């Protein structure tokens with residue numbers, strides 16, 4: 001029996017729990033338009049084979065304040081060990097506490113990271129993406145980027161141009177294996193099939 005562990009990871013409030021609900025087809029967790037709503041990494045079986053193999057989907061707490069964290073890591077390369085072992089106060093240091101939960105989860109559990117971005121923002125405006133990719137690169141697990149919040153379906157050439165903008169923004173980021181449209185609200189089985197193909201690769 002094999003388990004493959006997929007982890008939804010992103011900057012806080014981008015839509016991990018919402019996308020988990022879409023992929024699972026049921027209302028797990030808590031969704032709210034606020035930072036740091038999800039507190040702990042949580043597993044939900046996405047697919048199960050009769051033999052007992054499981055494709056696990058993990059919702060995780062969102063990253064926060066990674067710009068400050070990465071600045072510190074650039075000054076001291078070994079600081080990631082310090083960051084992961086430090087005791088952050090869950091209420092006073094909420095962004096760091098949640099970031100630590102997410103990073104520990106990825107390091108200890110993930111086979112594939114599904115990293116969401118808010119595609120309603122331009123790639124240039126999403127300043128958190130660079131630092132968060134740097135953290136994921138340090139951990140070294142493969143990353144599939146999902147473009148969430150694309151909005152209502154657009155003409156195919158418009159959507160392709162948008163995907164291309166994000167692809168070129170993310171080109172050269174070491175852990176990124178694929179960049180795919182995957183909007184939680186505009187649910188589409190074709191997208192889900194493409195996602196499973198990317199995970200299989």
Ligand SMILES: Nc1nc2c(ncn2[C@@H]2O[C@H](COP(=O)(O)OP(=O)(O)OP(=O)(O)O)[C@@H](O)[C@H]2O)c(=O)[nH]1
Nearest residue numbers: 012013014015016017018032033036037038062184
């Ligand atoms: N328009 C639109 N809104 C979305 C989409 N996905 C999520 N949202 C909204 O974004 C907000 C945050 O969604 P969550 O799923 O709670 O985000 P999260 O990444 O789990 O947040 P944390 O757990 O706090 O890190 C909610 O108000 C959602 O309704 C989407 O695809 N399109």
Ligand SMILES: [Mg+2]
Nearest residue numbers: 016017037038
């Ligand atoms: Mg959440």
